[in-house]
Amino acid sequence: xxxxxxxxxxxxxxxxxxxxxxxxxxxxxxxxxxxxxxxxxxxxxxxxxxxxxxxxxxxxxxxxxxxxxxxxxxxxxxxxxxxxxxxxxxxxxxxxxxxxxxxxxxxxxxxxxxxxxxxxxxxxxxxxxxxxxxxxxxxxxxxxxxxxxxxxxxxxxxxxxxxxxxxxxxxxxxxxxxxxxxxxxxxxxxxxxxxxxxxxxxxxxxxxxxxxxxxxxxxxxxxxxxxxxxxxxxxxxxxxxxxxxxxxxxxxxxxxxxxxxxxxxxxxxxxxxxxxxxxxxxxxxxxxxxxxxxxxxxxxxxxxxxxxxxxxxxxxxxxxxxxxxxxxxxxxxxxxxxxxxxxxxxxxxxxxxxxxxxxxxxxxxxxxxxxxxxxxxxxxxxxxxxxxxxxxxxxxxxxxxxxxxxxxxxxxxxxxxxxxxxxxxxxxxxxxxxxx
Ligand SMILES: NC(=O)c1ccc[n+]([C@@H]2O[C@H](COP(=O)([O-])OP(=O)(O)OC[C@H]3O[C@@H](n4cnc5c(N)ncnc54)[C@H](O)[C@@H]3O)[C@@H](O)[C@H]2O)c1
Numbered sequence: 510x511x512x513x514x515x516x517x518x519x520x521x522x523x524x525x526x527x528x529x530x531x532x533x534x535x536x537x538x539x540x541x542x543x544x545x546x547x548x549x550x551x552x553x554x555x556x557x558x559x560x561x562x563x564x565x566x567x568x569x570x571x572x573x574x575x576x577x578x579x580x581x582x583x584x585x586x587x588x589x590x591x592x593x594x595x596x597x598x599x600x601x602x603x604x605x606x607x608x609x610x611x612x613x614x615x616x617x618x619x620x621x622x623x624x625x626x627x628x629x630x631x632x633x634x635x636x637x638x639x640x641x642x643x644x645x646x647x648x649x650x651x652x653x654x655x656x657x658x659x660x661x662x663x664x665x666x667x668x669x670x671x672x673x674x675x676x677x678x679x680x681x682x683x684x685x686x687x688x689x690x691x692x693x694x695x696x697x698x699x700x701x702x703x704x705x706x707x708x709x710x711x712x713x714x715x716x717x718x719x720x721x722x723x724x725x726x727x728x729x730x731x732x733x734x735x736x737x738x739x740x741x742x743x744x745x746x747x748x749x750x751x752x753x754x755x756x757x758x759x760x761x762x763x764x765x766x767x768x769x770x771x772x773x774x775x776x777x778x779x780x781x782x783x784x785x786x787x788x789x790x791x792x793x794x795x796x797x798x799x800x801x802x803x804x805x806x807x808x809x810x811x812x813x814x815x816x817x818x819x820x821x822x823x824x825x826x827x828x829x830x831x832x833x834x835x836x837x838x839x840x841x842x843x844x845x846x847x848x849x850x851x852x853x854x855x856x857x858x859x860x861x862x863x864x865x866x867x868x869x870x871x872x873x874x875x876x877x878x879x880x881x882x883x884x885x886x887x888x889x890x891x892x893x894x895x896x897x898x899x900x901x902x903x904x905x906x907x908x909x910x911x912x913x914x915x916x917x918x919x920x921x922x923x924x925x926x927x928x929x930x931x932x933x934x935x936x937x938x939x940x941x942x943x944x945x
Pocket of ligand 1 (some may be wrong): 529530531532533534591592593594603619628629631635638640654676677678680681710712729730731755756757758759782789790791870871873874
């Protein structure tokens with residue numbers, strides 16, 4: 510039986526503000542505009558394709574997400590962006606070389622109108638990025654105020670009823686959690702006002718501005734940004750949802766889907782070596798050791814929460830897990846990933862598994878941006894705030910309260926159950942533990 514819920518209906522336009530107008534964001538925006546015209550299909554998008562079972566026994570039926578909960582129609586989306594480079598979304602899409610001209614030209618007019626607002630940027634956070642479309646701010650606090658003004662102006666100008674902000678900009682250098690600055694909202698605000706550039710990344714200014722303007726914030730890179738108690742406190746205060754971090758697209762998707770095979774068959778693991786070659790601008794930024802460190806921390810966290818050494822010391826007590834990304838321009842966005850997995854079976858006899866994924870980074874990422882923005886808008890309309898654990902399915906390093914010893918859920922199939930149950934609950938159906 511469907512219960513009555515407090516979920517607000519979907520009315521008016523949704524403004525999607527994407528931080529970064531690079532390969533991922535232009536592939537996302539172009540795809541949505543092409544789908545709107547009936548010229549492409551949103552393959553890989555859960556909200557557009559997946560079906561969830563509701564009810565059990567003779568009452569069971571399989572429904573699309575949009576038939577369970579009201580979701581924004583693609584026609585009601587308006588895009589905006591910020592970038593360090595001034596090129597509009599059409600020029601940026603052509604530069605990225607992800608999509609062929611035939612898949613960009615039909616929506617050229619619409620893309621040309623998406624012109625990046627000036628970025629809140631600090632070169633120390635991404636040394637290899639070198640554009641001049643940057644805000645001139647004297648402090649981090651000024652950055653926040655300028656971004657808040659951008660969000661307000663965009664919302665008014667485009668007649669949007671709601672805004673969602675999503676980060677698809679370059680990975681920043683690793684900012685380790687520092688309790689004195691990141692431990693409370695008050696200390697973070699003080700650090701912003703004191704212009705503490707070491708502890709306050711530009712991405713934190715975007716998140717702070719979004720949340721205080723009443724917009725959910727999604728972190729698609731592995732940046733520390735909203736993964737700190739100060740931001741959880743802010744999200745609770747303003748009653749806005751936050752989600753992150755690091756889109757789970759290629760190699761880590763495979764890892765979080767494959768590791769459960771070893772777990773359920775009780776096979777042992779000695780080592781897992783993951784390496785990649787990638788030649789786009791993301792690869793260039795990640796070639797800088799301080800930026801790669803952020804990615805490495807995010808990518809490494811997946812295995813240990815699925816194959817737990819304390820639960821099964823014989824099987825997972827000594828895993829050697831290594832992740833590498835190598836910048837190799839000839840491949841551009843067509844990343845190639847290799848996984849070498851050293852497993853062992855009966856009486857400890859070793860075996861190997863090799864996985865070679867010839868993927869397209871931005872093609873895998875684009876549907877995640879669509880799903881995450883639509884589902885965060887849904888969560889906000891449902892009155893959900895703080896960390897959105899049900900969206901862990903989409904992230905390499907799902908946010909969790911590490912100050913209370915909470916473990917992240919990384920097993921793809923556990924994450925899928927969490928995702929579906931949240932949709933069921935928001936739609937007024939009972940949650941359950943079945944995988945379909
Ligand atoms: N494609 C994937 O599969 C995938 C998966 C997980 C995470 N990501 C992350 O998504 C992000 C985007 O990837 P991409 O391939 O589009 O990279 P990209 O280099 O093509 O685009 C990033 C853009 O962000 C801009 N930028 C940097 N700092 C900024 C700031 N402070 N404000 C505004 N703009 C800023 C850059 O100028 C650049 O145009 C990266 O952080 C990447 O690690 C991608």
